Amino acid sequence: MSNEIKADKTLDLKGLPCPMPVVKISKGIKEVEVGQVVEAVTTDPGSLTDFPAWARTNGHEIIDTVQGDKEITFYIKRIV
Amino acid sequence: MEENLREKLLKAFEGKLTKTIAMYLETCSRCGICTTSCHVFNSMPRPEYSPAARAEVVRRLYKKYFKLQGKFWPSLGEAKPLDDTALDDLDRAAYSCTGCRRCMTFCPFGIDTQQIMSIAKLILVAAHAEPEILSMLADVSISKGESIDLIKQGFIDGLERLEGEVVEKWKIDAEKIPIPTEVQEADILYVALAGAHSIIPSAAIFNAACENWTLSFFEAVNFGAFVGDPGKTRLIMDRIINEANRLNVKEVCICECGTAFRVLKQMSGKQSFKISSITEVHARYIREKRIKLEKNRFKGIITYHDPCQIARNAGIMDEPRYIIKHLTDNFTDLSKKPEENWCCGGGGGLVAMGQDSHDFRMKSSKVKADQVKATHASILVTACENCHSQLSDLNKYYKMGVEVKFLSSMVADSLI
Numbered sequence A: 001m002s003n004e005i006k007a008d009k010t011l012d013l014k015g016l017p018c019p020m021p022v023v024k025i026s027k028g029i030k031e032v033e034v035g036q037v038v039e040a041v042t043t044d045p046g047s048l049t050d051f052p053a054w055a056r057t058n059g060h061e062i063i064d065t066v067q068g069d070k071e072i073t074f075y076i077k078r079i080v
Numbered sequence B: 001m002e003e004n005l006r007e008k009l010l011k012a013f014e015g016k017l018t019k020t021i022a023m024y025l026e027t028c029s030r031c032g033i034c035t036t037s038c039h040v041f042n043s044m045p046r047p048e049y050s051p052a053a054r055a056e057v058v059r060r061l062y063k064k065y066f067k068l069q070g071k072f073w074p075s076l077g078e079a080k081p082l083d084d085t086a087l088d089d090l091d092r093a094a095y096s097c098t099g100c101r102r103c104m105t106f107c108p109f110g111i112d113t114q115q116i117m118s119i120a121k122l123i124l125v126a127a128h129a130e131p132e133i134l135s136m137l138a139d140v141s142i143s144k145g146e147s148i149d150l151i152k153q154g155f156i157d158g159l160e161r162l163e164g165e166v167v168e169k170w171k172i173d174a175e176k177i178p179i180p181t182e183v184q185e186a187d188i189l190y191v192a193l194a195g196a197h198s199i200i201p202s203a204a205i206f207n208a209a210c211e212n213w214t215l216s217f218f219e220a221v222n223f224g225a226f227v228g229d230p231g232k233t234r235l236i237m238d239r240i241i242n243e244a245n246r247l248n249v250k251e252v253c254i255c256e257c258g259t260a261f262r263v264l265k266q267m268s269g270k271q272s273f274k275i276s277s278i279t280e281v282h283a284r285y286i287r288e289k290r291i292k293l294e295k296n297r298f299k300g301i302i303t304y305h306d307p308c309q310i311a312r313n314a315g316i317m318d319e320p321r322y323i324i325k326h327l328t329d330n331f332t333d334l335s336k337k338p339e340e341n342w343c344c345g346g347g348g349g350l351v352a353m354g355q356d357s358h359d360f361r362m363k364s365s366k367v368k369a370d371q372v373k374a375t376h377a378s379i380l381v382t383a384c385e386n387c388h389s390q391l392s393d394l395n396k397y398y399k400m401g402v403e404v405k406f407l408s409s410m411v412a413d414s415l416i
């Protein structure tokens, strides 16, 4: 599915200390328009629970999560 | 400020006004001894950055609204109303204090400025004037607790990616799981942070010690405590307590996160399990000969930064030094007494505020950078994520010339 998703912004969140991945995605999502998509690449296993919780709390939608060998890529649509 | 908002804020203040806090608010003699004990004042000598001046912002409100008539009042400060200007003052005072409590160790009356600042933070929360980012992080943690069953499979899948790196550090039998989760009756529930660096070294060490352990689904850090919201602090803490009780574990081991450890250890009340910091657990493994370390694998002078929340505020000072003694012959302390170590300057939620607090964090921690430079160390090791982030920023800003490392990663890399 990710092949079909066009990201409007990409955030490299690999290897960041706590809580920077969530801090940066919160700022990054505000830099795109409602309806646009942010691609966020992390290496944190915790982001697999943090990002869905963040999206739910802040009213955004994770449209796809791709787990690669080393990286995890989230595609997040700004809803509000 | 509208009258009903003021009433709401004063109610919040009153709710936190314990006898101890009232004593702190009534006792200050303005002797000024604490002034130079604060890293912020020492690095940026402005009157408003002395601990007593910070406390005065809350004390003025106390004097206006809560002081009992006729009570002895030694302070010279005046009473001030709670209005929008007071809210700005509370914000400036609270978010320029890292809660390190170094001032308390010097104050002849043991006045705890961090506790007084917790009132400032509480009023800000009640006024919805707290730093948005800290509340958002706390809400994410709470939401995670409410929906963990929906999201935990993703986390378990994510852990599989780390298994190779864990086994690279310490080989285990092929049938064993390198990062176990959901182990009923485990001896240890390990509560890590989101990052792989908080999981991989610790997992290797648990496996080397043949520990019966299990990894928590939650992150240890408590953003409710950073923002000073007691309700959120409790909800975040309860996620871990409920998980520990569900699995019926004997011990909860908190990763290298100072606030997480102090909050759970000192604020969770009586529990059926023991609460330990990872540093205590590693020291125990060495003492009981469950793990063995190669000495002097790391070259050059090594110094240790005591995280305030683990050392001064929770008493864990011997254990890290005991571990380091097994890692090097070349250790030098940062200060004569560990309890008088300077704060890194990143506590109280400042690091989590990221770039917004960067300039203040750097300028207010010059004394820390000078202290590190004076050791001529090549490795600066610590046992707290928050301190590690702040020290890494200071290293760049002040060109300290050290490598900032986590104690657990040095232990994992020295396993033999």
Ligand code: SF4
Residues within 6 Å of the ligand: B037, B038, B039, B040, B050, B051, B054, B096, B097, B098, B099, B100, B101, B102, B103, B104, B113, B114, B343
């Ligand atoms: S707790 Fe630390 S930062 Fe806060 S006033 Fe005291 S010494 Fe300064």
Ligand code: SF4
Residues within 6 Å of the ligand: B027, B028, B029, B030, B031, B032, B033, B034, B035, B051, B052, B106, B107, B108, B109, B110, B111
């Ligand atoms: S040392 Fe204690 S009594 Fe003296 S000014 Fe500071 S807080 Fe007040």
